[in-house]
Amino acid sequence: DATLAEGAAQVLRDNDNGVILVAAPSLYPHQWSWDAAFITVGLARVSVPRALAELSWLLGAQWQTGMIPHIVFDAVDGYFPGPERWRTELSPNRPATPPTSGICQPPVHSLALAAIVEAARHGSAADRRAATEFVRDTLDQWLAWHEWLATVRDPDRTGLFEIHHSWESGMDNSPRWDAPYTRVTPGVMAPFVRRDLAHVEDATERPTDLDYRRYIWLVDQMASVRYDDADVQRVIDFRVSDVFSSALLALSSDVLAELADTVGRPDAADRLRVIAKRSRDGVAASVSPATGLARDRDVRTGEWLSTATVGGFAPLLCGGDPGLVSAQRELFLGPEWCGHPELRYAVPPTTSPADAAFHPRRYWRGPQWPVINWLFARAAVERGDDELAGLLRGESLRQLSDGSFSEYYHPLSGAALGSRNQSWTAAVALDWLG
Numbered sequence: 093d094a095t096l097a098e099g100a101a102q103v104l105r106d107n108d109n110g111v112i113l114v115a116a117p118s119l120y121p122h123q124w125s126w127d128a129a130f131i132t133v134g135l136a137r138v139s140v141p142r143a144l145a146e147l148s149w150l151l152g153a154q155w156q157t158g159m160i161p162h163i164v165f166d167a168v169d170g171y172f173p174g175p176e177r178w179r180t181e182l183s184p185n186r187p188a189t190p191p192t193s194g195i196c197q198p199p200v201h202s203l204a205l206a207a208i209v210e211a212a213r214h215g216s217a218a219d220r221r222a223a224t225e226f227v228r229d230t231l232d233q234w235l236a237w238h239e240w241l242a243t244v245r246d247p248d249r250t251g252l253f254e255i256h257h258s259w260e261s262g263m264d265n266s267p268r269w270d271a272p273y274t275r276v277t278p279g280v281m282a283p284f285v286r287r288d289l290a291h292v293e294d295a296t297e298r299p300t301d302l303d304y305r306r307y308i309w310l311v312d313q314m315a316s317v318r319y320d321d322a323d324v325q326r327v328i329d330f331r332v333s334d335v336f337s338s339a340l341l342a343l344s345s346d347v348l349a350e351l352a353d354t355v356g357r358p359d360a361a362d363r364l365r366v367i368a369k370r371s372r373d374g375v376a377a378s379v380s381p382a383t384g385l386a387r388d389r390d391v392r393t394g395e396w397l398s399t400a401t402v403g404g405f406a407p408l409l410c411g412g413d414p415g416l417v418s419a420q421r422e423l424f425l426g427p428e429w430c431g432h433p434e435l436r437y438a439v440p441p442t443t444s445p446a447d448a449a450f451h452p453r454r455y456w457r458g459p460q461w462p463v464i465n466w467l468f469a470r471a472a473v474e475r476g477d478d479e480l481a482g483l484l485r486g487e488s489l490r491q492l493s494d495g496s497f498s499e500y501y502h503p504l505s506g507a508a509l510g511s512r513n514q515s516w517t518a519a520v521a522l523d524w525l526g
């Protein structure tokens with residue numbers, strides 16, 4: 093364990109470019125929003141000031157609308173789509189610098205904030221002061237982020253907020269998005285060259301070329317209306333309520349509300365608890381009576397999207413009705429999920445091996461992702477389910493014992509997939525070992 097922890101800390105040191113921790117050494121040479129949050133959880137175990145600096149940098153790129161962008165670009169080249177394709181300078185809401193993308197990622201940042209506060213509690217007086225001041229000084233910015241999701245992205249207050257690109261879900265090519273993507277039909281567009289395939293061993297570990305045409309088509313559609321929130325909703329070919337991210341908004345809002353209370357901001361805490369409750373109710377209302385899984389919804393057609401993916405376990409993230417949570421827990425540990433007899437490690441595959449859409453190598457279509465395991469473990473702790481948290485921790489650490497800190501893992505063979513020395517994987521390992 094000491095060797096594994098030392099290896100994880102080394103990955104974080106190596107990926108630190110002096111300003112940010114890049115998400116991965118070559119595949120992702122910039123700061124990604126939810127990566128930065130997970131990375132901060134790990135950094136908090138090493139250095140509270142360094143962890144604060146990571147979140148500060150991200151927050152410095154917040155848009156005037158409240159949105160935290162999914163990529164904050166560093167001055168390097170080598171990633172597509174870079175700033176020249178995003179063209180977010182067209183938006184009056186973007187900060188002047190640094191350049192950013194024009195979409196968001198799941199709201200997990202309060203978990204990072206709470207991890208810093210917790211680490212500081214065991215640290216020096218200076219750490220404690222810095223952490224408390226940071227929470228107090230940035231609270232309104234985090235609140236604006238949550239409120240933007242809960243209002244602009246959920247105009248009808250359904251409790252499920254919508255996304256305009258599957259990159260916003262973080263689960264780019266999950267079968268969750270297959271049906272909505274059939275309705276995304278790229279027209280004439282400027283040519284582009286993918287850069288991601290150069291950084292993995294095998295192209296089947298990444299999304300397909302057709303996926304990428306659709307991804308870039310959506311970017312171009314948003315740029316065509318200068319990333320104006322209302323106009324994007326009017327023109328975009330992809331509008332889907334994301335149940336997994338909405339559950340994360342509920343969990344994060346509860347956690348942020350507790351932090352707001354500690355810095356004497358009951359007004360903010362109240363607003364956050366309203367968001368948490370509405371999101372939790374929205375998640376519960378999405379559960380399919382037939383499968384027991386939570387569902388996304390295509391806003392354009394009104395259709396519920398029933399796929400057997402890990403997104404279906406949203407209620408295990410945000411909690412709620414005890415009957416629902418215990419039924420979900422049983423399903424989660426059962427033979428179609430973590431308990432599937434062919435799995436090498438008992439952590440959730442991103443698509444059930446029992447489902448036709450399952451692909452054991454292709455990115456979010458089957459592989460296991462340590463950060464997802466961490467989220468379920470973190471949420472279990474929040475609910476007081478230490479048994480589930482311990483199980484996920486134990487299995488995840490066995491999976492990570494190869495020391496490659498890979499982006500994702502083959503659920504049947506346990507082989508490392510995607511990028512190696514991925515910052516967020518090293519970060520959650522550090523947290524588990526801490």
Ligand code: DGY
Nearest residue numbers: 162172259262264288
């Ligand atoms: C990528 O480039 O693969 C990312 O997931 C998009 O944010």
